Amino acid sequence: MAGLGRLCLVLALVVCVYGIGASLYGVRTSRVEFSESGRRAVYSLAVILTVAFAVLEVAFLRNNFAFNTVADTSSRTTPTFYRAAAVWSSQEGSLLLWAWLLSLWASLALFLTRKRMRDVAAYATAILLGFGGFFVSLMVFYANPFQTTSPAPPEGAGLDPLLRFPTMMIHPPMLYSGYTLCTIPLAFGMGALLARRVDAEWIKSIRRFAFAAWLFLGAGILLGARWSYSELGWGGYWGWDAVENASLMPWLTGTAFLHSLMIQEKRGMLKVWNVSLVLATGTLAIMGTFLVRSGVLNSIHAFGGQTLGVPFVILIGVLIAGSIYLVVSRREMLRSEHRLDSLLSRESIFLANNIVLVGLCFVIFWGTYFPLISEALTGQEASVGPPWFDRYTVPLALVLVLLSGIGPVIAWRRATLANARRNFVVPVLLALLTLAVLLVAGVQQKPFALAMFCCGAFVFGSVGQEFFRGARARRAMAGEATPLALMALVRRNRRRYGGYIVHIGMAVLFIGVAASSSFQHATELGLSPGQSTRVGAYSVRYVRPTATITPKYDAAHTGSTLSLGAVLDVTKHGHHVATLNPSEGYYASQEASQGTVGSLIGGQPVSHVSMNAGVTRDVWTAIEPDIETPALKRIVTIGNRTLPPEDAVVAIGYLARAYLQHPPVAQFHFIDSPLVMWIWLGGLIVFTGGLVAIWPAPSAVRRRVALRSRARAAHGLARA
């Protein structure tokens, strides 16, 4: 089957080259049939890469270790659930995933625009096939997922234990969907500039894709944060790591674009800004992939090698130079059709929000690429840490949350001060009330967190007021009951109210971030069974050690050979709160030098966190058992000397028993963190709001609304 995979890649490359040529020839000579053939090249690419992906997936599921990538990233002991996801844990597999998702999304976008904007779509086709061709070339020339070894090794190295976590099944596809979706607005934006058709039509065509990119990228980022919190054993969800930042940057510029595109749709303004945001978002998405895949910056999430750096740098250079050339050379046709009517208008707030979002992106960009910049300028690699990022991003995030509360209560075009004052009464009162309550409660020592809680309350007030007034207006017009009026209001104004729900979600999320990062209690210490410690308001007692051997009995279902843990009793004011079972998994390695027993547990140990998560607080625990004691080491040494590979697991059984009978002091990490759940809940609310906003209006409603609007315009016509 590897031959079929290799054939698919070569065929995919040929199709990409043909499609680019056919699309460009078609659009330059107005030969529609060639443009059409170019579009079908994208569909063909999707079919070919689907077959290629299926071949690789089958190889993983069937433990076909003749495939190098299967042997490197999977094993018989890797649970089936994770074997299916191991495809994208390797460099080669993730490149294939990228190209495959790109071909699917590009096919969808080009299918939906097949009868419109032929010239723009033809250029977009060529650009999308250019991206496809780039990734397929990487696989053909640098990282072929279908390379084989003969004879096949009897066993594989296994999936990186860090990746054996349920959300890792969907985190990379979500993130890559976001990245690949970002290239669709970029391709259409470039196509519109090349075809000199920068009207509203291309914006309308890509709006839904830009929104989908934003949703997928956001969901991917959040799933990554959740993985980090629940799996990495350090208790944090965001570490300003280069790869985390790489996904956040296009999300920020994408958020800015989703706001400013409304101004272009309504007023024909900000065309240069919008097209620049689209191009920047697409380029940042490619840069994100570059960071993960090139290994150019140190990151716990970077799974690539050094070989892909040069091709990526060339692609990014071409994208940046091409984008700048296109925007500058087409600046005349990108002139705004209108000017701002008033500084007190929603347009102005959106503009301010755009500046803050792009400012945030710039700060993160600078901090992320600082090691490269400093190395280029001084020859020494220097990097900035979380405190540097916090110093600049926290104030900007505060302004952003505040603006997300101001925007909904300001009218489009122009708002009067009197109206604005009236609309701010409820949100401001709510923010002040929150401030008073928190001050009385003694929350004073963290001013930024305090400010974030007040800003969050301000957003709840302003958005809540919008829903209330909208429902009241609807009730007055249609005489519906409040719940029905509320539902009808959202259904008829999905984008507006979906956006408001997103604002609520972001406020909830930021409150969670502010609370959990400012009011966290953390302790790291060694405990023996029977000993206790205090973490915040909680008391934690190490009751007894636990141990399981062989993947079959691994409680975390991650395929560990040995798992050592603890039973912890968590109490508060003497009352039982939870029983927690953190553990550490030990995995087999391929290092023969570790001996028959040592190699069974010589892989990278991974912590399995146990927590009591609630709406108000999380009690988070992790354990690092000591298996380097002389007694335990002696069991491994004797086993290595005396036991053949097939009996080596017996020594692991002895080791587990010895650990249970004479447990050494284990290192524990305890965290009592408030409102972490709010981050995940906020993310869910954002996702829900995004779905509401992106969901197409039912055709009947759309027709009715259009008819009503047409009648009203006709009424205007009669008056004119």
Next chain:
Amino acid sequence: MSVLVVVIAVALLAVVVYLLSAPLRTARTPQDAEVVQAAEERASVQHELEVAREAKYREIRDAELDYRTGKLSREDYESVDDALRAEAVEILDRLEGAERG
């Protein structure tokens, strides 16, 4: 290489060739192409105006919602609404002209 792999490879190749060549097999004459292009350009202008019309209708609805939720005073709403309707009427005129050809 097993028979199955050969069959899949040949089928894949056939699908790709069929997909890519379908538009070329029904190639048009230059005159046909000009007619099609002219029609597409007309349709494109029309579609662009329809997009503008939908956006304007949305703006009219948004202004009404802004007024009903207390964000616009009556005077401001009437002035904005009048301006929007005038713009909508202009788009409708242009659309009518485009539809007449």
